[in-house]
Amino acid sequence: MNIVVLVKQVPDTWAERKLNADDKTLDRASVDVVMNEIDEYAVEEALKIKEAGEGEVTILTMGPERAIETIRKALSMGADKAVHLVDDALKGSDAVQTSYAIAKVLETLEYDLLICGSEATDSRMAIMAALLSERTGKPQLSGARKVTVEGGNVKIERQTDNGYDVVEAATPAIVSVVEKINEPRYPSFKGIMAAKSKPLTTLTIADAGIDAAQVGLAAAPSQVVEFANKPPRQAGQIVKDEGDGGSKVAEYLASQKIV
Amino acid sequence: MAEILVLVDHVEGTPKKASYELLTLARSLGEPSAVVLGKGASAAAEKVGAYGAEKIYVSEAEELSAYLVAPKASVLAQLVADKSPAAVLIPSNAEGKEIAARLAVKTGSGLLTDAVGITPEFVAEQQIFGGAVAVQAKVATGTPIITVRPNSTAPSEQAGAGTVEQVTATFTDADKAARVVDSVVEAKGGRPDLGEASIVVSGGRGMGNAENFSIVEALADSLGAAVGASRAATDAGWYPHQNQVGQTGRTVSPQLYVAVGISGAIQHRAGMQTSKTIVAINKDPEAPIFELADFGLVGDLFTVVPQLTEEITKRKG
Numbered sequence: 090m091n092i093v094v095l096v097k098q099v100p101d102t103w104a105e106r107k108l109n110a111d112d113k114t115l116d117r118a119s120v121d122v123v124m125n126e127i128d129e130y131a132v133e134e135a136l137k138i139k140e141a142g143e144g145e146v147t148i149l150t151m152g153p154e155r156a157i158e159t160i161r162k163a164l165s166m167g168a169d170k171a172v173h174l175v176d177d178a179l180k181g182s183d184a185v186q187t188s189y190a191i192a193k194v195l196e197t198l199e200y201d202l203l204i205c206g207s208e209a210t211d212s213r214m215a216i217m218a219a220l221l222s223e224r225t226g227k228p229q230l231s232g233a234r235k236v237t238v239e240g241g242n243v244k245i246e247r248q249t250d251n252g253y254d255v256v257e258a259a260t261p262a263i264v265s266v267v268e269k270i271n272e273p274r275y276p277s278f279k280g281i282m283a284a285k286s287k288p289l290t291t292l293t294i295a296d297a298g299i300d301a302a303q304v305g306l307a308a309a310p311s312q313v314v315e316f317a318n319k320p321p322r323q324a325g326q327i328v329k330d331e332g333d334g335g336s337k338v339a340e341y342l343a344s345q346k347i348v
Numbered sequence: 349m350a351e352i353l354v355l356v357d358h359v360e361g362t363p364k365k366a367s368y369e370l371l372t373l374a375r376s377l378g379e380p381s382a383v384v385l386g387k388g389a390s391a392a393a394e395k396v397g398a399y400g401a402e403k404i405y406v407s408e409a410e411e412l413s414a415y416l417v418a419p420k421a422s423v424l425a426q427l428v429a430d431k432s433p434a435a436v437l438i439p440s441n442a443e444g445k446e447i448a449a450r451l452a453v454k455t456g457s458g459l460l461t462d463a464v465g466i467t468p469e470f471v472a473e474q475q476i477f478g479g480a481v482a483v484q485a486k487v488a489t490g491t492p493i494i495t496v497r498p499n500s501t502a503p504s505e506q507a508g509a510g511t512v513e514q515v516t517a518t519f520t521d522a523d524k525a526a527r528v529v530d531s532v533v534e535a536k537g538g539r540p541d542l543g544e545a546s547i548v549v550s551g552g553r554g555m556g557n558a559e560n561f562s563i564v565e566a567l568a569d570s571l572g573a574a575v576g577a578s579r580a581a582t583d584a585g586w587y588p589h590q591n592q593v594g595q596t597g598r599t600v601s602p603q604l605y606v607a608v609g610i611s612g613a614i615q616h617r618a619g620m621q622t623s624k625t626i627v628a629i630n631k632d633p634e635a636p637i638f639e640l641a642d643f644g645l646v647g648d649l650f651t652v653v654p655q656l657t658e659e660i661t662k663r664k665g
Contacts, residue, residue: 102595103614106477127596185452185459210595213476214461215442216449219417223453228525229417232442234589244529247416248590250441250541252534256416258526268596269582269589310458310489314471317482322621322640327633330647335655338627339663341643345625347547347604348571348660 090144090238090260092135093198094168095191095205095217096128098152098159102210112306113313114181115211117153124159127206129166129273130266135204136167137271138238145169147198151179151191157289164284165276171287172198176294181306184212188220190304193297195225201260202243207232207267218265228258231265350378350434351403353427355420355447356396357439361388363395366439366544368503370496371399375506377468378434381405383427385420386412390512397510399503407515416526417443421450423517428455428491435470440495441543448495457490464500464601464622478595478618498544499601534588542574542591547604548623550576550593551586552616554609554630554649558586563653564608570660576600576620578610594619609649612637629653 100106101121109116135146148163148171150156160171174194182190195203208215222229230236233245234253244257248267276284294301302308328337342348352374356367367382374380382401384393386408393404405427411419424436424447436451438444440462452459463472470492474483487493542548549571551564561575568575577587579594593600595618605623610616612628612635620626621640628641629649638644645652 102618106480108481108483183458184449188449188453208596211477213599214445214449216445216459216461219446219449220453222418222526223421223450226522226525228522229446230526231416231446249531250535250543250590252532252590254416254528255530255532256526256528262526267589310452310456310487311460312458312486312488314484314486316484319475319480319482321480322626324639325642325644327638327641327644327646329633330645330652333655334629334645334647334652335657336659338629338643338645338652338656339659341627342604342660343663345604347625348663 090138090142090201091147091199092139092144092202092204093147093149093195093200094131094135094163095149095203096132096159096163097125097209098122098150098156099125099209099211106211108313108316112181113316114306122155122158124162125206125209127208127266127268130268130270131204131206132163132166132168133271133273134236134266138202138236147172147200149191149194150174151187160289161284162276164287165280166274167280169287170289172290172292174292174297178294178301178305181309182304183309183311184214184216184220185310186304186308188217188224190294190297190299192221192224193299194292195221197297203263205265207265218263222263225263228262230256230258230262233264233266234269236264236266236270351431352378352380353424353431353433353436354380354382354401355424355436355438355444356382356384356392357441357444358384358388358392361391363392364439364541364544365503366498367396368399369498369501370437370439371396371401372503373466373496373501374437375400377466377470380508381431381433383424385423393512397508398505400506400508402509402511404510404512405515406512407517409517411519411524414528415524416528417446418450418523418526419517419519421447421454422519422523423515424451425454426517427515433491435492435494438493438495440497445495448493452493455490457493458487459493460485460487461495463494463496466494466496475622479622497601499546535590539568540572540574542576542598542600545574546602547571547573548576548593548600548602549573549606549608550578550610551581551608552578552610553580555581555586561587563650567606567608567653567657570657570664578616607637608653610637611635612640
């Protein structure tokens with residue numbers, strides 16, 4: 090079974106995240122960047138499926154030059170090879186455009202499963218599996234907390250608000266996973282060394298047959314008009330429990346007309 | 349007035365509160381038409397006229413419930429082609445966002461998710477990076493497709509014509525690729541949905557074990573609240589993962605958020621700091637949660653919370 094894992098490099102949640110004042114796009118330059126956390130679970134799930142059978146795990150990333158750090162991490166976890174779509178023309182693309190570009194690259198790859206994280210910590214849209222399913226015509230199995238592959242079928246437990254749905258489809262299929270699904274491995278020293286010599290294909294938009302008129306900020310179907318950094322929340326009243334703490338909280342809630 | 353399509357989220361015929369909020373919001377933008385799909389759609393359709401729906405498009409086609417997400421997007425795409433609405437509004441939950449995503453591709457339109465407000469010019473306000481930045485965004489191509497977070501608008505009734513129109517939907521093979529074979533309910537019933545509850549009570553590492561979550565549940569029940577949990581608590585297996593509030597869990601924006609035994613790491617704050625009022629109970633006076641609490645109580649949750657529950661029950665009499 091050949092698996093493509095889609096990974097995204099994002100600003101570290103622990104860093105101060107900003108938009109650029111000039112073009113209102115995400116500031117990727119001045120912050121620490123990491124692999125989107127949930128994507129580590131996607132990589133882990135792909136490796137587990139591969140280890141239970143055979144096949145190759147290919148990492149696919151769209152992002153600027155420095156996204157190579159995220160690719161290396163995925164390779165050091167144990168993925169076999171990687172494809173990096175990198176082109177200045179892609180800067181400022183929104184999610185819908187990004188799905189177009191990634192779908193074009195997917196046309197050049199052979200896979201039984203495409204696995205991605207359920208959402209990225211920067212945009213938090215949680216729609217890439219749906220977008221790619223719509224683009225490619227391959228089934229969407231999103232929000233998986235468990236994935237079972239049997240022959241040409243894949244079955245997931247899709248997390249819902251009050252439990253889960255069991256959803257199944259024939260491969261090739263597009264799966265997104267939630268963090269409950271597994272515990273991602275740490276790259277070993279051996280893995281880190283091996284990652285340096287694993288095959289990496291770098292593609293420009295021309296290489297992938299992506300129409301330049303359909304990507305990038307100027308062509309984006311959704312656009313940021315303006316933004317403002319909000320002042321941080323101010324701490325309110327802090328009270329120490331003197332044996333009547335519960336009543337104090339109740340009094341506060343009553344004063345706010347909540348109870 | 350321009351027609352605004354509003355996708356109604358309902359559970360087997362009972363619309364969720366977010367659907368009424370969306371219809372209320374749609375009235376400020378044009379003439380709302382409700383779209384009610386799947387099992388129980390006809391029953392749900394009877395309830396949405398009271399919130400201003402002029403037209404109600406209904407389909408109970410079996411495919412809508414038998415296959416994941418894609419068939420619903422197909423029906424909406426057919427309605428967009430037939431009715432040329434000024435915008436499509438969809439509740440911002442996991443399924444709603446996925447329907448919106450597919451609809452955007454099908455109709456060649458721009459998509460905005462997680463809006464907390466929409467102006468008459470269809471400029472949407474979003475709060476990003478855990479509420480640290482307020483963004484105004486618009487759709488530049490096609491029909492604006494906007495998903496709106498629960499608790500963004502106060503629902504209000506206003507009678508609409510409520511003319512029901514049955515929609516004859518056609519589905520492609522691709523719509524029928526991901527089959528829903530079973531639905532399993534794990535959570536105890538009776539509590540409001542975490543995403544749209546107006547009060548949320550969450551427990552964290554300070555709870556110590558799964559059994560102690562009954563203290564949080566008792567407080568939640570006294571307030572009519574939903575129960576949340578921090579990542580520390582869900583990772584430890586003390587509470588179900590679907591109740592996790594935070595960066596990698598659910599984002600909530602209730603009227604009142606009560607954090608019990610939660611230190612307030614950035615991971616958690618990103619999912620709750622746009623709540624209107626925040627109350628924190630923690631024994632550590634240095635806990636970062638106190639930096640954003642409107643009211644903080646430094647004390648032992650095991651004595652404070654039961655006392656609070658009792659006090660609220662008494663006041664509600």
